[in-house]
Amino acid sequence: MKKNNPRGKTARIAGAQRRQYNSPLRREQAVQTRERIVGAGAEIAHQLASWDWRELTFKAVGERAGVSERTVHRYFATEKLLRDAIVQRLVQESGISLDALALDNFADVASSVYGYLLSFAATPAPITDPTQAAIDQHRCDALLAAVSKATPGWSAAQRTTAAALLDMLWNPPSCERLATVWRLDAEQAKQALRWSVSLIQAAIAQDQRPG
Known part of the structure; x- marks a missing residue:
């Protein structure tokens, strides 16, 4: 059992x-x-x-x-x-x-x-301080004027595009990224800036328009 x-x-x-x-x-x-x-x-x-x-x-x-x-x-x-x-x-x-x-x-x-x-809702924080906003606007106006002077035959959109690209090169976040992410020292960062600007200058001199 x-x-x-x-x-x-x-x-x-x-x-x-x-x-x-x-x-x-x-x-x-x-x-x-x-x-x-x-x-x-x-x-x-x-x-x-x-x-x-x-x-x-x-x-x-x-x-x-x-x-x-x-x-x-x-x-x-x-x-x-x-x-x-x-x-x-x-x-x-x-x-x-x-x-x-x-x-x-x-x-x-x-x-x-x-x-x-662009499919994300996130947008850069706007500059709310009046003093900083005025400085930023003055910088953009001066840069656009410089580009316009060198590109008499370009359209307003093409000039704005070129000025916007140049603006990226001296923007504080871009400079910070060169130092923090890429760890370039001050001299390397300045050389990188000059090299980048020279390429855009050459494109403008050769009438190579954006778009």
Whole structure:
């Protein structure tokens, strides 16, 4: 006569529960939930008023995805992991790959990047200080006047484009990026600036118009 084995019965029940929990349906549901979370994060990123992602929190993503904040934590242990996944989704969404970047296709890639960035709501913070705004306007006016003087046959749009490109070269954020991201010292940065300006000057002298 076979004796009952409660421990063995418990083990069989636990095994059955694990198999049920790890079923293909459960795994598919987990994949769908993760995709919904990442997709919600990408939607929020598109709608942020600035490039500051402090509003891209577990709570905000969970609310957009229709899941609890705890559920988001279950899939992403830290906000960095969550944001990394969102960035990867945005890169896939853009269809832009930097793996095959070369100088001869840089213009096309840069144009595509710019076009994709325009799909975001984020915009640069306007200059609100009256003194700084006046200085910035004076700088733009002086630069446009200099370009206009050198390009008598160009249209207003072409002159504005050339002046805008030159303005990028002496803009404080551009200078900061040369120092912080590319780690150019002051002399290297000045040489880079002169070289870039000389290329635009040469294009203007040869009547190579933008567009």
